[in-house]
Amino acid sequence: MTEPPSSGREGGRSLKTRVKTARKRSLSSTLWLQRQLNDPYVARAKREGYRSRAAFKLIEINERYPILKPGQKIIDLGAAPGGWSQVAAKTIGAEQGRGRVIGIDLLDIEPLPGAEFRTMDFMDETAPRLLTEWLGGKADVVLSDMAANATGHKKTDHLRIVGLVELAADFACGALAPGGAFLAKVIQGGTEGELLARLKREFASVRHVKPQASRADSAELYVLATGFRGPPA
Known part of the structure; x- marks a missing residue:
């Protein structure tokens, strides 16, 4: 066709x-x-061999704010079907043995060159320690394109996704090396004030990013926190 x-x-x-x-x-x-x-991004993903249209969101964000660099250690939370891990692996050179990308999800994920997938719950209290062991050190970047299952009630859905991002931020602060970055999907709605205040304490810079690959009718945007200050002395 x-x-x-x-x-x-x-x-x-x-x-x-x-x-x-x-x-x-x-x-x-x-x-x-x-x-x-x-959706032109769905067609483009198929044409260029990406696992999902979401790959172009990360590509665009990284072009504007280069957080992915050769040789880094990357954790991708809620990684299925693997589109963000795929972009990260290509960008840092993991396919050539430079750096590592580990994606975790409750769902099994098809193998992908340059990335390792583990079936686990990132909310498990042992997850940051296990990921650090698997990576061979603290992560440089923690990615999260997760979204809570929708209920159809706008306010409830917003609260649920903010809660999920808060948990992802807790994970990131336990898994990141000083200077690291955290990128996560949020929803516009005005109730994420505590999350942003917390991230501003933990990171040197916090900003919202709305990639063009996000659908125009979608309330999603991304919070990008860079310059992780590290654990308290």
Whole structure:
């Protein structure tokens, strides 16, 4: 099938793919599938061999704020299906034996050149210690593109994802080397004040980033904290 251009139009005629609602498919599922079929980043991910469209979010963020460097040690939280680990491995040179990338998730992940995947819960109190042992030292960067399962209630979903990011930040502060960076997905909503205040105490710089690869109708953005100050003396 000919791939439609990102504008979805040619010669004034819409080329967007429409999905008919099947008996066993809900309207929300139908709309999601239609959006996937017409998403230029989904098509680009398939064309360029990335595991997910999310890969382009990390690529864009790293182009603006280079946190991934050759030879680093990287931890990817909630790594499935592996798109961010894939970008990290290519960027730091892990495929050539420079640096290491370890992704963890509750789900099994297909093997990927340059990355190691472990099935585990990052909230386990032993996780930071185990990851440090597996990496052979503290991490330079902790990545998290995780999102809590949606309930459909906007305020509840926002609180749940902020809570998840707070737990990821706890993990990062136990696993990062001084000077390290933490990048995590959050949702706009105004209740993440405590999280930001905490990150500003722990890191030299904290900023929000909204990559173009994030869907225009999405409230997601990313918090990037750099210059980890290290554990208290």
